[in-house]
Amino acid sequence: MKALESILRRARNNPGHIVLAEGDDTRVIDAALRAVRDEIATVTLVGDTTRICRAIETMGGRSEELSIVEPDRARQAGDAITFAAHMVRRGEADGVIAGAVATTADTVRTYLQVIGPASANNIVSSFFLILLCDDDHPRKGAFAFADCGLVIEPTVEQLSQIAISSADSFAILTNEEPRVAMLSFSTLGSAKHSRVDRVVEATKVVRQSRPDLAVAGEMQFDAAFIPLVSAVKAPGSHVGGQANVLVFPNLEAGNIAYKVAQWIGRAVAIGPILQGLARPANDLSRGCSADDIYHMIAITSVQSATDVGRASIPPIRPAPAKLRRWTTDC
Secondary structure: OHHHHHHHHHHHHOOEEEEEOOOOOHHHHHHHHHHHHOOOEEEEEEOOHHHHHHHHHHOOOOHHHOEEEOOOOOOOHHHHHHHHHHHHHOOOOOEEEOOOOOOHHHHHHHHHHHOOEOOOOOOOEEEEEEEEOOOOOOOOEEEEEEOOOOOOOOOHHHHHHHHHHHHHHHHHHHOOOOEEEEEOOOOOOOOOOHHHHHHHHHHHHHHHHOOOOEEEEEEOHHHHHOHHHHHHHOOOOOOOOOOOEEEOOOHHHHHHHHHHHHHOOOOEEEEEEEEOEOOOEEOOOOOOOHHHHHHHHHHHHHHHOOOOOOOOOOOOOOOOHHHOOOOOOO
8 A cells, every 4th residue: 555655645744625525424524534633634524514513523523623614505416516616716725526425427517617627628537546455466556547437438539638647647646657558458459440449549649749658559458467468468568567557448448447456356446536627626436435535635635736737727707606605613
């Protein structure tokens, strides 16, 4: 868990102000209390003040450990997420997290509407930070799986952007050199199909756009992940079976792969971590635990201290009036 320990340490050294949109959820409150006590972030919860304060008391916490804001009559999750996203856009918080209750579609749609992409040509995508920690595993460490949460059937250009963004995000979070594998059911021409062609072309675009990156493709997962297999299937590969950024050809493959790694491979899977937005904003799986949320707070805090999500944003209209009332006392 060295990568995760490093992320937590960096968050403590420069904690950000993170707003959690689903502050009524007990998992969120539990994670928020831990984050504040461990000094990885200052935290604001958005939600019903009475319910949040009651839950904090039940957990043995003190309401003054956290900031609490309550939008007027926020009966829908979307209202709370909109409010939280506006806080980030206005500079009142460094990053936002939602998705423990709301769907990824609702969460990301709100982020796009309120915060917006980093640039007009930028694609918003996601990755999971996969941590392999078992002593008996042949390869331990941190890996990025992309895109596992957003882009269903990426074009050549989109797939190349996902690869570049994921490599940069991996480097920022882990301080490790990214080694990118563009995955397919073919390794260097072993199969012929239009789907393979798309990965081949995306690999070329990545190399042309970012000659500084180590990228290999197209290749099967075993050739990307196991050095002995790579030596047979892809001799001379740029990653030599040591890829740590694994780019899947579509969402179907990526989503299945990370869940297999998590539930069969016993990996720790943190995400989906979003990339390409103008400010740090992240999603959660609705099946997430308090530990998952705690780790995402740390990641968002680290992102807020870097150039990730620091694009200029055009002026916006004020937030709707019903999102302006702030309540901070239990």
